[in-house]
Amino acid sequence: MLRLLKNCALETARTLGLFSIVAHSRWRQQRLLILCYHGISLKDEHEWNGLYITPAFFRKRMETLARLRYRVLPLDAALRALREGSLPPKAVSITFDDGFHDFHRLGFPILREFGFPAAVYQTTYYCDHPFPLFNLVLSYLFWCGRDRRLDGAAYGVPGIFDLSREQVRRGAVDAFRDFGRRQRLSPAQKDALAARVAAELGVDYDEILRLRMLQLMNAGQISEIAAAGIDVQLHTHRHRSPLDEEAFIREIRDNRQWLSARTVAQLIHFCYPSGLYRTEFPPWLRAEQVVSATTCERGIADRWRDPLLLPRLLDSTVVTDVDFEAWLAGVSAFLPHRRA
Ligand SMILES: [Zn+2]
Known part of the structure; x- marks a missing residue:
């Protein structure tokens, strides 16, 4: 019921031109919306797990970005511009967590079709094992x-x-x-x-x-997407964030070592596995020369927040079309919302 009311209110706001006003505002230009995706269904995964979407759904989202002329920027450049206050209007970055085979098979070709850059936060241990994640x-x-x-x-x-x-x-x-x-x-x-x-x-x-459902990309696929311009970044080696500093740092170093042999970009961006973070983590990451880290907390990133605690929009089928447009414009940042 609440969701219906919210959608009605958003539809009205969009019709009145409010989305466009906020999207072109100075306020929005100082902010970056970072989209977060996980898996794209090879079969029926979206019916099982809310983190999966269909290829058609992902394509529709990319069409929305193109139709409304959002500026989809590479993560590294976007974060630098965010820090310097030099973002273009309507800036968006696309990120994928984990680095599944379905990204290579379905997400990557759709991104290419639209000419959109993206970052993949790649967890690496299972990349050497051709099995679905247990x-x-x-x-x-x-x-x-x-x-x-x-x-x-x-x-x-x-x-x-x-x-x-x-x-x-x-x-x-x-x-x-x-x-x-x-x-x-x-x-x-x-x-x-x-x-x-x-x-x-x-x-x-x-x-x-x-x-190859629920399998990570293998080394060859990761090299291939990296060479084609996908920014492959850090997500820990074994997809975990130990509370012990030494073990946590080992996760970053193992992940970085595995990726550095197969990718081209500097490995300085990180995503907390499962979005879980603690106050101890940012200083540990900083000491490892990590300059940005994203969470799964819903929000639009600005430069006044710790770059090691950046919010994102976890996009999924529960985000309606009008809600998605409201997030792109920046309108949703003003509305109360559930924590993801
Ligand atoms: Zn993950």
Whole structure:
């Protein structure tokens, strides 16, 4: 109901020309909207996980940027201009988190079609392992088998899981993940375990592998997009932010070392894995020569905020078309909104 009211109010504001006034204002010119995307569906991932969108949805967003003449800038240049106060009007940057194969297969060609630059925050450990990410594929499999019950005992995992309930599915992912950790399973062993689960749940695991669903890009793909102008940046090696300084710094260094052999840009931009950050992190990042870091907090970036705590708009199907336009214009920055 509230959402409907908000959309009606936004439609009215747009009709009255308010979006255009704010979009061309001096206020907006001092700000950068950083868009955040994760995955683009190779099959039906968007029905399972709200972080996934369809290729058609992504294309529609790019069309909106082009039609309304937003200035899509490379992240590095945009952040520099933001700091110096020299942004052009209507500045936007596009970022993708994690660096999945679906970016290479679907996102990258669409960006190219529009001539838009983008940054990919690449987590790297699994780039050397041609398997779907264990936690994600389990979550996906349990969702596919949501009309079933799964007895964990067959896999050495305690518990019988009623997969019709979302909370139980989440608990099952945790239980399998903990089991994998306890047993110190290798990526290949985890993959074999996921394949067994898929077989029991009647899911075509070969198709998941063939489409390379939920897999990160490999080294060749990352070199290819980097050479074609995609700015590949830091996202930790193992997609985690340890609270211990030494371990945290190791994540940055391992990530940077892996990427520096395969990419061209200076590796100085970072995105907090899962958007989680603590006050200790910015000084640790600064000491590692990282100059910007993005969160998943909803907002439009300005130069008065710590560049190591930049907000973004996590764009997804819950962001309506008019809401998206309101964010582009800057109007949404004035409205109350839920934390992402
Ligand atoms: Zn991530």
